[in-house]
Amino acid sequence: MLLTDFVVSDAILPDLDADTKDAAIRGMVESLSGAGRIPAADSEGIITSILKREELGSTGIGNGVAVPHTKHPAVDQLTATVALSNRGVDFASLDGEAVHILFLLISPPDLPGDHLRGLESISRHLRNPNFCNFLRQAQSCEEVVELLQEADNNQLG
Amino acid sequence: MNQTAQQTVRVDLEQGLHMVPCSLIARTAERFPCEIHIQKEDRSADAKTMLDLLTLSAENGSMLVLQASGEEARAAVDALARLFESNFSDTDPGSNC
Numbered sequence: 001m002l003l004t005d006f007v008v009s010d011a012i013l014p015d016l017d018a019d020t021k022d023a024a025i026r027g028m029v030e031s032l033s034g035a036g037r038i039p040a041a042d043s044e045g046i047i048t049s050i051l052k053r054e055e056l057g058s059t060g061i062g063n064g065v066a067v068p069h070t071k072h073p074a075v076d077q078l079t080a081t082v083a084l085s086n087r088g089v090d091f092a093s094l095d096g097e098a099v100h101i102l103f104l105l106i107s108p109p110d111l112p113g114d115h116l117r118g119l120e121s122i123s124r125h126l127r128n129p130n131f132c133n134f135l136r137q138a139q140s141c142e143e144v145v146e147l148l149q150e151a152d153n154n155q156l157g
Numbered sequence: 158m159n160q161t162a163q164q165t166v167r168v169d170l171e172q173g174l175h176m177v178p179c180s181l182i183a184r185t186a187e188r189f190p191c192e193i194h195i196q197k198e199d200r201s202a203d204a205k206t207m208l209d210l211l212t213l214s215a216e217n218g219s220m221l222v223l224q225a226s227g228e229e230a231r232a233a234v235d236a237l238a239r240l241f242e243s244n245f246s247d248t249d250p251g252s253n254c
Contacts, residue, residue, distance in 0.1 A: 057180050061207040067176070094180075094207070112172045113216050119176065120214035127208050 001078075001117040002152040003125065004145070007103075010035035011081035012141045016089070016102070021058075024089045025050050025068050028081050028104040035081075038106065042074035046106060060093025064136075065126050069105035071115060078118045080105045082144055084136065100136055101126070130156045160191075160230040164223045166241035174215035176207075178245045183207050185236050191227030193237070204237065 011031040018024040026047055033043045049070040053059070060066040066089070081104050088098025103122045107115035125131045131151050138144045150156050168174050186193045186204035193204035197219055202209035204223075215221060221241075225233040 056177055059176060061176075061211075063208075065208075069176070094183075112175075116173045116175060116214045116216060119211045123208045123211035127212070 001114075001121045003121055003148040004152055006078040006105075006118055007080045007082055007148055008032060008035050008037045009141065009145050011037060012144045013081070013083040014138055014140050014144055016083040016085040018083075018085065018089055019087070021054060021068075021089060021091050022051065024066075024083065024085070024091075024099075024102060025054075025104065028068075028083050028102065031083075032079060032081050032104075032106070037079050038074050042072070046070060046072050046074060050104070054092075058092040058094065060091035060097075060099050061123075062093060062095040062097070063126075063132065064088070064097055064100040065103075065132070066091045066093065066099040066101070067103045067105060067119065067122060069107070069115075069119075071107045071109040071112075073109055075106050075108055078105065078107050078111070078114050080118065080122075082135075082148075084138060084144070101132060125151045125156075128156055159227055161226045162224075162230040162234040164234050164238050166221050166223060166238055168215045168217055168219040168221065168241070169244050171217055173217050174210070174213060174219070174221075176211065178240070179207055179210040181240060181245060182210055182237060185240060186233065189225070189229045189233035189236070191225045191230045191233050193223070193225045193230075193233050195237075196222040196224060 059068045083102040091099040197213045223234045
């Protein structure tokens, strides 16, 4: 599965203005709502659901990366956005480090396979140090989209 | 004493091997000094690394091979196999995760 298949370009936040996990998740969900990819009426429910998932264990999986996610009937296909934080977000990550790269993923409840393939795609690319380093240096939506395309095309080494 | 151990397990989770069970695998694997890998067909993941485990994309019904090598290899494979055999029952929260 390609990143550009499910990351909503118009909802990318290259300079996330948030210090806390709650604010980061809220900002990303509202960005997806603003881009028209989730109904505004479902935003609060989705935020609550993602925060509830975080209570089971942080999705800050180390190396400055977090993948907050949920399954929710408001979407009928895998829907994601990317946010970058220069100063870092306290995500209670497994390694205790602040998070600088966030992929927020919302999956339809009846498509668990797509959810796994989305996570697979995100994690496979995040294992590539070039992808993470370039992503952290990106300054605009366009630069992030370009990197996602390069990652999809395996152009990042 | 150096050992090697291997066991095949089945993913019996409706939602597949999503992030919560992967996290439990990594936490369990980290308790052991040996190298532990989980193989699915031609893919192999370091069992102590979340990003690696998530790349397995193991759906319900997938067969995985647990492989350990080094000190406490048998105990490590046994501990991980127990997670699969119990369907991660104490930790799998169900449908929305």
